[in-house]
Amino acid sequence: MKIFKFLLIFAITTILFVGCKTEPLEGDDEAPVIEIIAPIDNITFHLENVSLPSNSIEIHARATDNNAVVFGVFTITDANGNLVDADVESNFSDNNKVLDLTGNFSTTTPGVYSINFLFRDANDNNASTTITIECIASETEEEQAINYQLFYSDRQYESIMRVDIYNDATTQETLLSKDVTDGKSLIIFPEYNELLVGSTESGLDVNITSVNLSAGGREIKNVSTSNYIFSALAKNQTKQEVYYFLEGADLNKIGNHRLYKMNADGSNKTMLVQVENATRANAIKKIWVEDSEQPFLIMHDRYALYSYNLESSTDLESSAIFKTDGHEIHDIAVDVSNDIIYMILSYDRGSSRYYTVGTLSLKGLDVNLNFAEIAQNHPVTSQFLPHRMKLDIKNKHVYWFTESDDYKKSILKRASFNDTSVQTIWETTTCLCTGEVEDIRIEDYQINTESIITTN
Numbered sequence: 001m002k003i004f005k006f007l008l009i010f011a012i013t014t015i016l017f018v019g020c021k022t023e024p025l026e027g028d029d030e031a032p033v034i035e036i037i038a039p040i041d042n043i044t045f046h047l048e049n050v051s052l053p054s055n056s057i058e059i060h061a062r063a064t065d066n067n068a069v070v071f072g073v074f075t076i077t078d079a080n081g082n083l084v085d086a087d088v089e090s091n092f093s094d095n096n097k098v099l100d101l102t103g104n105f106s107t108t109t110p111g112v113y114s115i116n117f118l119f120r121d122a123n124d125n126n127a128s129t130t131i132t133i134e135c136i137a138s139e140t141e142e143e144q145a146i147n148y149q150l151f152y153s154d155r156q157y158e159s160i161m162r163v164d165i166y167n168d169a170t171t172q173e174t175l176l177s178k179d180v181t182d183g184k185s186l187i188i189f190p191e192y193n194e195l196l197v198g199s200t201e202s203g204l205d206v207n208i209t210s211v212n213l214s215a216g217g218r219e220i221k222n223v224s225t226s227n228y229i230f231s232a233l234a235k236n237q238t239k240q241e242v243y244y245f246l247e248g249a250d251l252n253k254i255g256n257h258r259l260y261k262m263n264a265d266g267s268n269k270t271m272l273v274q275v276e277n278a279t280r281a282n283a284i285k286k287i288w289v290e291d292s293e294q295p296f297l298i299m300h301d302r303y304a305l306y307s308y309n310l311e312s313s314t315d316l317e318s319s320a321i322f323k324t325d326g327h328e329i330h331d332i333a334v335d336v337s338n339d340i341i342y343m344i345l346s347y348d349r350g351s352s353r354y355y356t357v358g359t360l361s362l363k364g365l366d367v368n369l370n371f372a373e374i375a376q377n378h379p380v381t382s383q384f385l386p387h388r389m390k391l392d393i394k395n396k397h398v399y400w401f402t403e404s405d406d407y408k409k410s411i412l413k414r415a416s417f418n419d420t421s422v423q424t425i426w427e428t429t430t431c432l433c434t435g436e437v438e439d440i441r442i443e444d445y446q447i448n449t450e451s452i453i454t455t456n
Contacts, residue, residue: 022068031125032063048106056106063119068096071120152445153183185233190451234287240264321364333391372417
């Protein structure tokens with residue numbers, strides 16, 4: 001990997017990044033393909049002399065070519081077309097087929113700015129694109145308080161990201177880069193400044209990673225090295241115990257799933273349950289644990305809910321408290337004080353799919369499969385099914401991801417219970433979109449509306 005770092009200044013000749021000499025490819029008339037990773041087009045940020053976390057912009061563009069990218073540059077211009085400066089770093093891949101340009105931009109002058117990207121391959125085929133950003137003046141920090149936060153695992157870049165969402169802006173920060181290949185069950189604990197994520201890495205290594213969000217640093221616990229993939233995770237902070245579910249990777253060879261617990265430091269790993277006759281449908285998708293000295297687990301697979309007593313339960317099947325009649329369970333949330341489990345359910349009626357919020361008691365009684373109807377136009381905002389549906393029972397919200405009609409973006413949307421209005425909360429700049437659940441870019445995410453976390 002070849003790395004070059006410069007300061008972008010007004011003389012444009014100082015910001016040209018040129019890779020090692022590569023021979024042209026005969027007959028090649030394909031220009032490099034540009035991917036803007038950050039920032040989102042039309043994003044807003046604040047003046048650098050305002051003490052807010054959104055007072056600078058992270059810039060990251062990637063060009064890929066079938067032969068070699070030999071040249072790359074980005075410039076930033078103000079509304080009058082004048083060049084302004086920014087820190088820029090360039091990374092060429094070892095074979096020169098990929099070139100990454102990264103940088104950071106802040107300013108003391110409000111206004112609209114253009115970021116102009118240009119790349120060239122060995123055959124002199126050029127590719128260019130431009131996005132706009134806006135720097136806004138803020139009167140007080142209080143006016144620009146963070147409304148809520150999005151933490152997500154990005155399968156495309158093997159990263160964990162944090163997005164702060166304001167009234168009029170969003171900012172994004174990378175928490176883990178190239179450390180999480182297939183991150184699922186991402187959990188945040190605002191009161192402990194901790195982020196916990198389980199992931200399946202190359203070679204079927206399964207890791208559980210704890211990130212200290214205030215002080216920085218991470219601890220990685222390897223919990224499996226073969227035959228299983230990660231599925232679900234929960235943590236009891238009171239007892240400092242972690243519970244996790246591993247799904248058989250190849251069910252023709254390993255016909256079981258497993259539920260484990262271990263101490264938070266990785267010691268005393270114990271298998272609680274082995275699920276025989278394993279299928280993808282009976283793999284646990286989410287675990288909720290009561291944070292107490294005598295905890296119990298609430299879990300769901302695709303068609304059933306389980307209440308697992310850690311002292312007395314012996315198998316998963318006997319702990320089932322609810323089984324659907326064709327409804328698919330997408331998410332659960334537990335209100336212990338009111339003895340209620342909330343579920344997002346889907347079912348097919350003719351050629352259409354419908355979504356509802358259902359409830360039942362912690363003992364599996366008082367079942368109401370249509371506690372709150374999710375209007376049909378909520379999830380189906382395009383021809384694609386919703387993905388990664390989440391419940392926020394405190395604020396009575398449902399979240400989900402969908403793809404844009406042009407397949408270029410993953411979009412986070414939100415709706416209230418029994419409300420027909422839909423809000424677009426955030427969107428990516430690129431998407432792994434084919435309309436299939438497995439190909440969406442966001443592997444898992446959590447919305448933080450409680451104590452706002454500020455990372456170092």
